[in-house]
Amino acid sequence: MKTWIKSGEPWIWATAGGIAIALVAVLGVLWLTAARGLLHFWPAMVAETTYVEKDGSRIRLIGEIKEQEEVAVRRLIESGFKIESTDKFTTRYLLKLGNRDVHGFDFKWYPAPLLSEFTYPQDLITVERREWGNFYGHLKAVKENGQVVAEGVAALPELERRIQRASELFQKIFHIEKDEIGDLNYEMERLRLKEKKLQLQGKLDEPARTGMEKEREALNGKFGALQARLEKLRGEIGRDSLSAEVMNGQIVDVPLEKVAEAYRPNAMGLVDKVGYYFRKLYAFGTENPREANTEGGIFPAIFGTIMMVVLMSILVMPLGVIAAVYMREYAKQGPLIRIIRIAVNNLAGVPSIVYGVFGLGFFVYFLGGSIDQLFFPEALPAPTFGSPGILWASLTLAILTLPVVIVSTEEGLARVPRSLREGSLALGATKAETLWRTVLPMTSPAIMTGLILAVARAAGETAPLMLVGVVKLAPSLPLDGHFPYFHLERQFMHLGFHIYDVGFQSPNVEAARPLVYATALLLVLVIVALNLAAISLRNRLRETYRGLEGM
Amino acid sequence: MNTPNMNATLPRSHAINISAALERAAGRENAGVAEAGTEKVCIETKNLNLHYAAAQALFNVNVKIPKSRVTAFIGPSGCGKSTLLRCFNRMNDLVDICRIEGQVLLDNADIYDRSVKVALLRRRVGMVFQKPNPFPKSIFENVAYGLRIMGVNDKKALAETVERALRGAALWDEVKDRLDANGLGLSGGQQQRLVIARAIALEPEVLLLDEPCSALDPIATAKIEELLLELKNRFTIVIVTHNMQQAARVSDYTLFMHMGEAVEFNDTETLFTTPKMDRTSDYITGRFG
């Protein structure tokens, strides 16, 4: 035993065990998020069954089986279910019944002994709606202006054709509402601000006023035309509807205007399902969220996260590098600089919410407020930069990650051999030239290491962002076609906050839970992608300045 | 010409190849000039004292380095050879604790004068260090470094000067096909010649070399020595060396230093054959150091 300990073998085992635990933890996280999140997009079968109510009557249930678990029979009986069973345990199922507008609820647990065998009738349809979530039922007919145009077997192809038409109309309406009217509103606002500005400067004379009045009239004319077109389209889109029998036997009409997609999941082959799966996955990454973020995609959050991290990198790099260069190269190495160094190192340990508070107080209210007073007085009292926005969020994170960049840059600077600096100086370079031409390029891999750490931290940070710019639903991206294209004052969406919002603030937590996992997985992927980009850049730089290690 | 690579492999102390030194002295164009005083002076120190914090490293050094000659500094380790050398291009300015009294004159102008621009001075006085220190850049960029600092960016002018410098450093033929390769990929001897090329690309007046061959094998050493003999027509060369055969082979004049003092300065032949001071003869016959 003693020799075994002396041999160092337990030590090896302990280290290997540590690695194994770390690996299992990482893989476990990935597996859990992937399994829960990615399965969500697979087209679920819709089951039909009957259920014995407490009064003994049987009702029909139609829905997706979301989960199942083992429960003690006694507990079920205690909570009022009439179950006659000798088993100690039984299964209960969580059914997603959909049709929230009809039944008033979406998810419900049912104990297995009270359910009949599940069947999967081929003609059941799943209708994905833009409001009220999924709808399940037996398709009966397709109607135009209330008149039946197709029934029975002919209903489904007709339905698909008409959904296609409705979707196209919907896209048109969306385009007019969002882009064209948005543009008009933007122009209007610009005009209003121009007028206010002239007024503030006391230059609003008669010709200017009439000129603007004319412009305004022209805009109003365009607006009216758009309104008319919208009216017409809205009339057209409301033409068709489908009617289907839901689980309690009622026949329900669903206007196609609200339908995003309808399909028969029980009749789908594997190829169809795979196609559907990837279409949904793609839509998840590229579309805007719907229904208080519980449906649709998360594109704005992905975009916001990446843009914020990129902005943060652009801000933190020069700041951190300059600070490190000063501390390592120019400052006299005395007690003062040592204290500053310790302070910087400790800054890395300050809780991030503290930075959020600082960002709100200093950047948003003080800096942003001052900017508004100086440059955007015409928009006041509505704030421009004086409210949370992506610039302030990026700056706050830049401050938060500054210590990491400073520390690694300093280490990199310290590693540049003295002989190289002397070589440069001996060729008549000044200290600044030596820094620019030799020292900083050689430090660049270390700077990149700092940036990688900074990105990893910043991309995952959520708490401070809630104070300085992240919102649950941003009306527009911080980058669009309106001059000046980058709207750094705008609020934005962020994956981390999206997870929190969908998972905990959502009106329909059960429906949103898979999205939480899918979003979490995406957040991890985004961070990994950002990191890989930085790492490959660093490796390229290392390649260039290889040989440094040997010196 | 003697066979330097053979000599370089001999044990250091006792094997002073006097005949080689004589041979070299005979071949010199102005052989027979015994006194440094009759030569044109390039660098002159006047009562130079140097302290590293409390420790004094140079004591009242007065030397005159003759122009267009090779001068060798010899002496035991820690005697202040590097320190003295680094005074000539003000490399000691980089050492915070270093304090200098006295004067160093380059062409009769004090280089420690307030009006002197250090960067300009270092362009006139080039330096090659003990360990080759090429930049982690391409061979071309290594040589062009000083020129770019001077503001030369014209491609043709750069290419010409780089080629001339590399030829001057006897490296051109070995690297002409891979000027874009990293300078760190060269062998030690090639790196040292690259560094010399880098220095002579600026056409300095003086070239200071601090033990340039100590990290090299005999063949590379021979190449560098050959190079120095060629370069001495164009530059004033000061070389620090521990290798007395080397000093004998390449230098016209030799300064023997001991404990921070300049003990004896004379033409190389005289210093090695008939040293005036006991300390000098003790050192060159290997009794200490």
Ligand SMILES: Nc1ncnc2c1ncn2[C@@H]1O[C@H](COP(=O)(O)OP(=O)(O)OP(=O)(O)O)[C@@H](O)[C@H]1O
């Ligand atoms: N940067 C420095 N700080 C403090 N003391 C120094 C410094 N550089 C040199 N010294 C001291 O100055 C004295 C002379 O050093 P120097 O490097 O000039 O010797 P050297 O003759 O070149 O020796 P070697 O042959 O070993 O290179 C030594 O005692 C050394 O310890």
Ligand SMILES: [Mg+2]
């Ligand atoms: Mg030395």
